[in-house]
Amino acid sequence: MEKPRFKVIIIGASISGLTLAHCLDRAGIDYVVLEKHHDIHPQLGAGICLLPNGVRILEQLGIYTAMESMFFTDRFGRSFSCLERRDLLKKLYTELRDKSRVHVASKVVGISTDEFGISVETEIGTVYHGNLAVGADGVHSIARSEMWRVAAIQEPGLITDKEKSMICAEFSGVFGVSNPIRGVKNWQSVTYYGEGLTILVLPLRENSVFWLVISKLDRKYVYPNIPRFSRGDARCICEPLASTSIWADVKFGDLWERRRAFNMSALEEYMFEVWHYGRIVCIGDSVSKIAPNSAQGASMAIEAAAGLSNMLRKLINGGKGLGKPSYLEINAMLHRFNRAQLQRLEDIHTDSHFLVRFQASNGLLARAYACMAPYPRDFMTDGIVRAVTGAMILDYIPLTGYSGKEWRPLTMGETLVRAKTYYRFVRLLSVTSIILVPVLLSWLVFLQFPI
Ligand SMILES: Cc1cc2nc3c(=O)[nH]c(=O)nc-3n(C[C@H](O)[C@H](O)[C@H](O)COP(=O)(O)OP(=O)(O)OC[C@H]3O[C@@H](n4cnc5c(N)ncnc54)[C@H](O)[C@@H]3O)c2cc1C
Structure with a gap:
C-alpha cells in the first residue's frame, strides 16, 4: 500500500500562497490551497512592482517568461517589473499545473494541531487534514491568530503582548489604475513630494498607469483599532489634489479623471519575531509588512515562499515528498526558517521605514x-x-x-x-x-x- 504523503495546507491564494503552491509542486510535495474569496484575481485598483529578487524566483518557476509581455522595462532591464496586481495573480493561478488543489470560497475559521498532524476547518464545514499549515492570509491572518491561541495554551508567555500589538499604521494609501495620460511616458516613474504626502506614479503597460497617494494619518494607530477607509475617504484626499502639478504639465487631476479603479487602505508596518508554532507557520503579509514605497512587499513574500519550500524539500526525504518528519524535526526546520527570514528582512524594514517617512x-x-x-x-x-x-x-x-x-x-x-x-x-x-x-x-x- 502507498504511504500517505506529507501534505501542506496553504491558507490564502494571493502572492505568497500561490507562489508557495508553485514551489511545492516543483518540489514534489503534496499541498492544497484554501482561499476565502470566490475570485482569485479581483480588480482592486492596485499595481505591483516586482524587484529582481522576486522576478528571479518567478523565472525559476517558469512564470516570469509567461508574464514577460506584460512588463514595463526601465533602468534595471527586465529585472524591475510593474504590472496590475490582478494580472500577476491571474498568471500565478493559470500557470498552476493542478488547479483542482485550489479551493475558493473556503474561508478558514479554525486550526487544530497535535503532534501527529493538523486539521484546518472552513466556514462551510469542510475539514482538511495535513502535516503543516502555512498562513499566507495577509494582515488579518486567521493562521496567526490560531498560532497565538495554540501557543498561549501550550507555552503561555511565548508570544508576548508587545509582539501581539506590533501591527500599527501611521500612513494611508489611496491607490488606483488610470488610463494613460500624455506627458508620462511608459518608461517613466514619477515621485511627487507634497506637504505630508507623496504621489507615486508608475506606468504599467501601454494602456494603464498605476498611482498611489500616500499621506500621514492624524496619529499612529495600533491593530485592531486601525481605521478602515471607504472610497468616499479616498475622494476627500484626491479631489483637492486635482490642480497639483506632479510632473511637467501633468496634474494629478488628469490621472484622477482617467481612473478605472481606485481604493484606499491603511499602510500597516510590522515585522513579527515569531513566525511559527507547532505545525503552523506564517509567511508574507501575515507576519511582515512594509510600506509600498520600497516596492519590496510582494518580492519578499515570494522569497519567503521559496525559502520555506527549500527547507521543506530537504526535510521530506530529500525531495521525494514521501517521508514524514517528526514533530521535533519540523519545529527545528521552522525555527531555522524563521531566523533566516528575520535576518533577511531587518535592513529592508529599516530602509522602508525611513523611506516612507522621508517621502x-x-x-x-x-x-x-x-x-x-x-x-x-x-x-x-x-x-x-x-x-x-x-x-x-x-x-x-x-x-x-x-x-x-x-x-x-x-x-x-x-x-x-x-x-x-x-x-x-x-x-x-x-x-x-x-x-x-x-x-x-x-x-x-x-x-x-x-x-
Ligand atoms: C496599495 C499597495 C501597493 C503595493 N505595491 C507594492 C509594490 O509595488 N510592490 C510590492 O512588492 N508590494 C507592494 N505592495 C505589497 C504587496 O501587495 C503585499 O506585500 C503582498 O500582496 C503580500 O501578499 P500575501 O499573499 O502575503 O497577502 P495578501 O495579498 O494580503 O493575500 C492574503 C490572501 O489570503 C486570503 N485570506 C485571508 N483570510 C483568509 C481566511 N480566513 N481563509 C482563507 N483565505 C484567507 C485573502 O483573501 C487573500 O487572497 C503593495 C500593497 C499595497 C496595499
Whole structure:
C-alpha cells in the first residue's frame, strides 16, 4: 500500500500562497490551497512592482517568461517589473499545473494541531487534514491568530503582548489604475513630494498607469483599532489634489479623471519575531509588512515562499515528498526558517521605514528633502541593490537566462559607503535646521523690535 504523503495546507491564494503552491509542486510535495474569496484575481485598483529578487524566483518557476509581455522595462532591464496586481495573480493561478488543489470560497475559521498532524476547518464545514499549515492570509491572518491561541495554551508567555500589538499604521494609501495620460511616458516613474504626502506614479503597460497617494494619518494607530477607509475617504484626499502639478504639465487631476479603479487602505508596518508554532507557520503579509514605497512587499513574500519550500524539500526525504518528519524535526526546520527570514528582512524594514517617512514628511524638512531629492540619484538604487544582493533563490531549480547576470550589483562596500554618506547628510540637515530655525527667527524678531 502507498504511504500517505506529507501534505501542506496553504491558507490564502494571493502572492505568497500561490507562489508557495508553485514551489511545492516543483518540489514534489503534496499541498492544497484554501482561499476565502470566490475570485482569485479581483480588480482592486492596485499595481505591483516586482524587484529582481522576486522576478528571479518567478523565472525559476517558469512564470516570469509567461508574464514577460506584460512588463514595463526601465533602468534595471527586465529585472524591475510593474504590472496590475490582478494580472500577476491571474498568471500565478493559470500557470498552476493542478488547479483542482485550489479551493475558493473556503474561508478558514479554525486550526487544530497535535503532534501527529493538523486539521484546518472552513466556514462551510469542510475539514482538511495535513502535516503543516502555512498562513499566507495577509494582515488579518486567521493562521496567526490560531498560532497565538495554540501557543498561549501550550507555552503561555511565548508570544508576548508587545509582539501581539506590533501591527500599527501611521500612513494611508489611496491607490488606483488610470488610463494613460500624455506627458508620462511608459518608461517613466514619477515621485511627487507634497506637504505630508507623496504621489507615486508608475506606468504599467501601454494602456494603464498605476498611482498611489500616500499621506500621514492624524496619529499612529495600533491593530485592531486601525481605521478602515471607504472610497468616499479616498475622494476627500484626491479631489483637492486635482490642480497639483506632479510632473511637467501633468496634474494629478488628469490621472484622477482617467481612473478605472481606485481604493484606499491603511499602510500597516510590522515585522513579527515569531513566525511559527507547532505545525503552523506564517509567511508574507501575515507576519511582515512594509510600506509600498520600497516596492519590496510582494518580492519578499515570494522569497519567503521559496525559502520555506527549500527547507521543506530537504526535510521530506530529500525531495521525494514521501517521508514524514517528526514533530521535533519540523519545529527545528521552522525555527531555522524563521531566523533566516528575520535576518533577511531587518535592513529592508529599516530602509522602508525611513523611506516612507522621508517621502511623506511635512514642514520645513519636507521642503528641504524635496529640493534635495533629485541629487542623491543613486540612493534609491543603492537601497534596492542592497536588498537584492542577499536574496534567496530556489535551491532545487537551476537559474536560467538573464537572471541577475546582466545587472552588476554594487559591492557591499560601495553600497554601504553611499548609503551611509546619504544618511549622514540627511541627519546633518535635520540637526542643522533644528538649530538654525530658532536662531533665524530670533534674529528676525530682533530686527523688527530692536532693544
Ligand atoms: C496599495 C499597495 C501597493 C503595493 N505595491 C507594492 C509594490 O509595488 N510592490 C510590492 O512588492 N508590494 C507592494 N505592495 C505589497 C504587496 O501587495 C503585499 O506585500 C503582498 O500582496 C503580500 O501578499 P500575501 O499573499 O502575503 O497577502 P495578501 O495579498 O494580503 O493575500 C492574503 C490572501 O489570503 C486570503 N485570506 C485571508 N483570510 C483568509 C481566511 N480566513 N481563509 C482563507 N483565505 C484567507 C485573502 O483573501 C487573500 O487572497 C503593495 C500593497 C499595497 C496595499
